[in-house]
Amino acid sequence: MSGVKPEQIRNFCIIAHIDHGKSTLADRLLELTGLVESTEGRPQLLDDMDLERERGITIKAHAVTMDYQRPDGNKYVLNLIDTPGHVDFNYEVSRSLAACEGAVLLVDASQGVEAQTIANVYLALEYDLTIVPVINKMDLESARPDEVRLQIVDLIGCEPEEVLEISAKDGTGVPELIEAVVDTVPAPLTLLDDPLQLLIFDSIFDNYRGAIAYIRVVSGILKPGMNVFFHSTGGKYLVDEVGLLKLDRFAAKQLVSGEVGYIITGSKNVGETRVGDTIGDVANPLPEPLSGYREPKPMVYSGLFPADTDDYESLKDAMAKLKLNDASLQYEPETSGALGFGFRSGFLGLLHLEIVQERLEREYDLNLVCTVPNVKYRITMLSGEVLYIDNPAHLPPQPNIDTVEEPIVNAQIVTPPDFIGPIMQLSTERRGIYDNTEYLDPRRAVLHYKMPLAEIIYDFYDRLKSLSRGYASLDYEHSGWEITTMVKLDILLNGEVIDALSVLVHADKAYAWGRRVVDKLSKIIPRQMFEVAIQAAIHSHIIARATVRAMRKNVLAKCYGGDVTRKRKLLEKQKEGKKRMKMLGHVEVPQEAFLAILKSD
Amino acid sequence: MNEFALYIHYPFCIKRCHYCGFASAVYNRSQAVNYHKALLKEIAIQSRQQPWQDGTLRSIYFGGGTPSLMSSEAIIELLNVIRKSFTYPPEIEVTIEANPGASDRKRFNAFRKAGINRLSIGAQSFNDDELKLLGRIHSAKDIYTAVKKASSAGFNNISLDLIYGIPGQTVKSFLISVHRALDLNIQHLSTYALTIEEKTRFAQMINYGTLSQPDSDLAAEQYLELCKIMKQAGFYHYELTNFARPDYQSQHNWTYWRRIPYLGVGTAAHSFDGKRRFWNPRNTDQYIRRVNTPENGIEEELLTEYEELEEKVYLSLRTSDGLEMEIAQRISSSEAIEELLTNRFLKSRDNRLFVPEEKWLLLDEIVLKLLSSNKKF
Numbered sequence A: 001m002s003g004v005k006p007e008q009i010r011n012f013c014i015i016a017h018i019d020h021g022k023s024t025l026a027d028r029l030l031e032l033t034g035l036v037e038s039t040e041g042r043p044q045l046l047d048d049m050d051l052e053r054e055r056g057i058t059i060k061a062h063a064v065t066m067d068y069q070r071p072d073g074n075k076y077v078l079n080l081i082d083t084p085g086h087v088d089f090n091y092e093v094s095r096s097l098a099a100c101e102g103a104v105l106l107v108d109a110s111q112g113v114e115a116q117t118i119a120n121v122y123l124a125l126e127y128d129l130t131i132v133p134v135i136n137k138m139d140l141e142s143a144r145p146d147e148v149r150l151q152i153v154d155l156i157g158c159e160p161e162e163v164l165e166i167s168a169k170d171g172t173g174v175p176e177l178i179e180a181v182v183d184t185v186p187a188p189l190t191l192l193d194d195p196l197q198l199l200i201f202d203s204i205f206d207n208y209r210g211a212i213a214y215i216r217v218v219s220g221i222l223k224p225g226m227n228v229f230f231h232s233t234g235g236k237y238l239v240d241e242v243g244l245l246k247l248d249r250f251a252a253k254q255l256v257s258g259e260v261g262y263i264i265t266g267s268k269n270v271g272e273t274r275v276g277d278t279i280g281d282v283a284n285p286l287p288e289p290l291s292g293y294r295e296p297k298p299m300v301y302s303g304l305f306p307a308d309t310d311d312y313e314s315l316k317d318a319m320a321k322l323k324l325n326d327a328s329l330q331y332e333p334e335t336s337g338a339l340g341f342g343f344r345s346g347f348l349g350l351l352h353l354e355i356v357q358e359r360l361e362r363e364y365d366l367n368l369v370c371t372v373p374n375v376k377y378r379i380t381m382l383s384g385e386v387l388y389i390d391n392p393a394h395l396p397p398q399p400n401i402d403t404v405e406e407p408i409v410n411a412q413i414v415t416p417p418d419f420i421g422p423i424m425q426l427s428t429e430r431r432g433i434y435d436n437t438e439y440l441d442p443r444r445a446v447l448h449y450k451m452p453l454a455e456i457i458y459d460f461y462d463r464l465k466s467l468s469r470g471y472a473s474l475d476y477e478h479s480g481w482e483i484t485t486m487v488k489l490d491i492l493l494n495g496e497v498i499d500a501l502s503v504l505v506h507a508d509k510a511y512a513w514g515r516r517v518v519d520k521l522s523k524i525i526p527r528q529m530f531e532v533a534i535q536a537a538i539h540s541h542i543i544a545r546a547t548v549r550a551m552r553k554n555v556l557a558k559c560y561g562g563d564v565t566r567k568r569k570l571l572e573k574q575k576e577g578k579k580r581m582k583m584l585g586h587v588e589v590p591q592e593a594f595l596a597i598l599k600s601d
Numbered sequence B: 001m002n003e004f005a006l007y008i009h010y011p012f013c014i015k016r017c018h019y020c021g022f023a024s025a026v027y028n029r030s031q032a033v034n035y036h037k038a039l040l041k042e043i044a045i046q047s048r049q050q051p052w053q054d055g056t057l058r059s060i061y062f063g064g065g066t067p068s069l070m071s072s073e074a075i076i077e078l079l080n081v082i083r084k085s086f087t088y089p090p091e092i093e094v095t096i097e098a099n100p101g102a103s104d105r106k107r108f109n110a111f112r113k114a115g116i117n118r119l120s121i122g123a124q125s126f127n128d129d130e131l132k133l134l135g136r137i138h139s140a141k142d143i144y145t146a147v148k149k150a151s152s153a154g155f156n157n158i159s160l161d162l163i164y165g166i167p168g169q170t171v172k173s174f175l176i177s178v179h180r181a182l183d184l185n186i187q188h189l190s191t192y193a194l195t196i197e198e199k200t201r202f203a204q205m206i207n208y209g210t211l212s213q214p215d216s217d218l219a220a221e222q223y224l225e226l227c228k229i230m231k232q233a234g235f236y237h238y239e240l241t242n243f244a245r246p247d248y249q250s251q252h253n254w255t256y257w258r259r260i261p262y263l264g265v266g267t268a269a270h271s272f273d274g275k276r277r278f279w280n281p282r283n284t285d286q287y288i289r290r291v292n293t294p295e296n297g298i299e300e301e302l303l304t305e306y307e308e309l310e311e312k313v314y315l316s317l318r319t320s321d322g323l324e325m326e327i328a329q330r331i332s333s334s335e336a337i338e339e340l341l342t343n344r345f346l347k348s349r350d351n352r353l354f355v356p357e358e359k360w361l362l363l364d365e366i367v368l369k370l371l372s373s374n375k376k377f
Helices: A020-032 A052-053 A087-098 A117-128 A145-156 A174-184 A309-325 A350-363 A416-431 A455-457 A460-467 A507-524 A564-579 A592-596 B027-049 B070-083 B106-112 B128-134 B138-153 B169-181 B201-208 B216-232 B252-255 B284-292 B305-316 B324-329 B335-344 B357-372
Strands: A008-016 A062-069 A074-083 A102-110 A130-136 A196-204 A211-219 A227-230 A238-243 A249-252 A260-265 A278-280 A300-306 A330-336 A340-347 A366-369 A378-383 A387-388 A401-415 A433-441 A444-450 A473-484 A486-493 A503-506 A534-537 A541-548 A583-585 A587-590 B003-010 B056-064 B093-098 B120-125 B159-163 B188-193 B237-239 B242-244 B261-263 B269-274 B274-278 B299-302 B346-351 B352-354
Touching: A008 A117, A008 A174, A020 A062, A020 A074, A020 A102, A020 A174, A062 A196, A062 A238, A062 A260, A074 A174, A087 A117, A087 A196, A087 A583, A102 A117, A102 A145, A117 A130, A117 A145, A117 A401, A117 A473, A130 A145, A130 A174, A174 B284, A196 A260, A196 A309, A196 A587, A278 A433, A300 A309, A300 A350, A300 A587, A309 A340, A309 A350, A340 A350, A350 A366, A350 B093, A366 A455, A401 A416, A401 A455, A416 A433, A416 A444, A416 B252, A444 A473, A455 A460, A455 A473, A455 A503, A455 B269, A460 A473, A460 B070, A473 B346, A486 A507, A503 A507, A507 A534, A541 B056, A541 B261, A564 A583, A564 B269, A564 B274, A587 A592, B003 B027, B003 B252, B027 B070, B056 B070, B056 B252, B070 B106, B093 B252, B106 B138, B120 B138, B138 B159, B138 B188, B159 B169, B169 B216, B188 B216, B188 B284, B216 B357, B252 B305, B305 B324, B305 B357, B324 B335, B324 B352, B324 B357, B335 B357, B352 B357
Parallel strands: A008 A074, A008 A102, A102 A130, B003 B056, B003 B261, B056 B093, B093 B120, B120 B159, B159 B188
Antiparallel strands: A062 A074, A196 A211, A196 A278, A211 A260, A227 A238, A227 A278, A238 A249, A238 A260, A300 A340, A300 A366, A330 A340, A378 A387, A378 A401, A401 A444, A401 A473, A433 A444, A486 A503, A486 A534, A534 A541, A583 A587, B188 B242, B237 B242, B261 B269, B269 B274, B274 B299, B346 B352
16 A cells, blocks of 8 residues: 555554443544544444444454554554454454454443453454553542452563553543553564465445455455455455555555455445455465354354234345345245244344344335244254255154254353352253363463354353353353253144244244243233233144233223314324234234343343 | 304312312412403303303203302303303203301302202212311211202202212212212212322322222222112212112213313313314413413314224223214124123113113223224224
């Protein structure tokens, strides 16, 4: 590009817990490096989506290139790569970290080190990143820097005096922080003469330009006009444009080893520009891609249906558009007796599911119902045929099944030793098989478990967080299949099986699940004009039952002084409320019921 | 247009009741004087406007607030202006609402003499504990006295209001109130299930946890018992909340349910000219200002064809008139009507639909079923 030399480049990310001030710090960095004058009025520039600002989490990775001149006049290029922050997106985090040489560890001066931070610090250490430890929010009265400094020293083994103290809010200490990044984060390796290798750490879809990959140039020099190929798909493309990610895209003549930027090829969809994939030079290819790439692999499946069956076509369009931006989303058409036409969809995890649902509802103005998520099962029939089932409705008749296998994961739970007892209890409840415990240091243990994925997807993470007061963190990877005894549990409303509420569940848990769902539904389903019987059944054998008594009164009797208008408005309001209801059989069920039955009380 | 009703609102009370969410305020003499002048002026202005100018009054109703707080001179003056401004038959129903705690014989005599022939007394309950909880200014004994004074003043068309579904009330205590009311030889009874309105003392109490939410099951039971007793007593249940002896149904009430035009004057009063609904400001000072500067425009809504149908559905089904089948068929699906008929939430007779008395408390639910069954709307 601008003739920048690798030794002038610093690639780094910020590791922080939710609300510890990552976005505020990013805003200050943008101001101090002169990329924006002031972020006032539009704070948290890097969190693009409203959803990200509201939830305080980063869903997609972002990057921004800043020019920095040291007091001594030397010029540097700082690339800040923002990372997503949830276990569902662990893989995406690891790809962002792999694009950096350093990480700013940002810890809230009053909250101290939190679990999510620990998990990501370990990940960063795994990639040999240099950690710049920082205590933020020094302006708070409740700041307790001495304690927090000790936690940080414990966590990364640095010297106490290396820990910087800043207030991202008022800017105190931020210039020193930038200096520290320049001083301590190593410059990227100079591999200008090696064949081209680009690491994709994110990609977005642009309506005019197609798929745009955010990349780190690991080696070589990237120029427009080159022929490049994607390792995972083999797709070959001509490079249209390369450039830097300032606040907007900023085209450049070239990107050299060590730089971070974007690349636009003729590729039309993000399914080709996969996070973690390697882009190489057709003319001078390296046979091996960069390590660490994984196929986008859904872990959790759920049916997405429009609340109003007339909205199917709009949902279809919206899914197609969202998919352009989210390569990990997979879906195919599904028909439900209760909910009509929709899509069976695969997600990275429950949070990913919730995010997709929320984005579809907000960005495409849809009203959705999503069914109870489940994992994919591998079923061997007596005939020897092998099926993969991700939808309870597709389960073949029991007598024809030989074995059912479920996905198993290796789970690592990082926790302070105090919580080991309750965590082990929880893991055993969830059919976890204990492997071993490692101590990273006296204050942190790692429990290793083999666990059915089906047990993790519901509320395992939330339970883990609550019983460890937020300290424990979880990571897992798929490790294979194991035989299981699984049954299909049906829910009946006034005697009618509601297919959308059927679940695949482990035989030992069927009763508890049935009881819980029936109780939950009896609280969520409002009283109606007739009594509603809610039943849970396995093979038409009823295992749990509850009743919602008939409603006896719903009328606004008073009509003050002829105010008929108010009556009609109240009725309209009730009518709107009914629209949030789904008719299942003859019973009105609030849409929230579908997600609510997943959450523990 | 021929017939219409006239409603005159009097927004002042001695004290605000704990459940009352209506436009009322504590009596203030100078405001009341200005208000009276505004009422006279509004009546005069409206009487020169269409459609009222060419119409005939079918009923006159003084509601509130507590209109029985008005002086006899004020009432007489209002009725004089009404007489001069509108035409109406000599036997027209003229009602005034009275609070048992603000009822004196002199005033009742004057009201009667001025041409008022129907009295609606806000009894609410015959149980002193319940009255106290409701924040009423009177006791059960005051109700007897008020009715007695009214009778001796010559009123022979008296209605009482009762409230049920009061937290702490039992089926029995409510039925005692019903019997006490019947013992007074009244001609008409209005009963309301307590609803908690926003910004009332009750809403606040529920918020603080010092009052429990009204129990809809209790209210339903009270209602069913009430229906039985009233039938035995020879009263006709002509509208969800109203019972009357033969020939004593309130003409004024019917105006609302049958969508007959009405002119409302005074604070927050609503009017309907057959197509358009409009209303006065909810605040009395604003109302007075508005009357004096009529160019300031009013709040109104012009009903769409659909809204008109919608109104017909929920207003007609409140009454013993029932709803024309043809209207129901236009607004809802035949499946929905059929289902409601099969499950006896509706019955049909002479090409009309009715809500059976025992299901009337589910009216909104039934109406919603009808209104949401047609995809077109």
